[in-house]
Amino acid sequence: EVRLGPAEGGGFASKLQLAAARGAAAARLGRAWRLAGHLGWYTNNSGCLRLLGLEGFARGGWRCHFEPLAPLAGREPRRPGCLRRPPPFPRAAVSWGAWQAALLRPSRALRPGLAHLAERAGYDTSRPLLAAHVRRGDKTTNVYNRYHAGRAYVAEALRAAKELQLCRQPQAPCQLFVASDAPTALGEVREAVREFGASGFVEVIGLASSASQRHSAVGVELARASLGAEAYGMALEVLFDLEVLSRALVLVATLASQVARVAASVGLAHGSLLRAVALDATNLQEMRALFAGLGVRVDDVPWWPPQAYD
Incomplete structure (x- = not known):
């Protein structure tokens, strides 16, 4: 069984990475494995209990948010706008x-809830997507990360879009999705796009407010203080961010964020990611050493250092 202890990992993406690392380790040894237990309060809450029922909940909370693992070869590619199937193993x-x-x-x-969040954010699957993951909260006090203004994310996204020849059709401008635990980030990015004179070909989208933003604080796991519908809703919002970030052609983020690293890895696996820029790329060696003991890779994605702004 792949099972996480209640205190293992930090947020949602951190727990997901630990589970992936343990499953990969078991598979390398030729052992059969299955997911068990919970992803902390993200699944160990009354919302998942109602969804799974008492018996299913006792077996573990993974099915509250995820499809069960199944043979992955021979799947048909998805239609645009549909949820993706995993890449063949x-x-x-x-x-x-x-x-x-x-x-x-x-x-x-979860799909109706994800569709509702996509509508709230203004996400249009038919248009080229850039993305910025502006992780603050506890990360701004992390020794491996420093504060980066919204302008830094926008400068790198616009530079990459220009070099990759994206966002060149005014009648269908690119969308720049902003995922953040800070309620001010969306406004910062919109203002920066205006300052760079890019409003005509880049539309900034994102959730103006969310439960995860309201609960973000120094050293606090997002769902730790909530056991019911709010914890379930926070997990849905994190999954929405991961889903949309992983669809981006260009992603600007920090290596200190597990959400960004998961999204970039998944985007690369699906073939959608063209460029990932890490504003803290100088931390790569230290991050590699920090996570190596957990079996979690931080260098599977070719992260670009910032070039347009520092």
């Missing part, structure tokens, strides 16, 4: 991104 080596993509498949029960 090769018979021998499996990439770190493919492991995470296999786990990160929202359940059918």
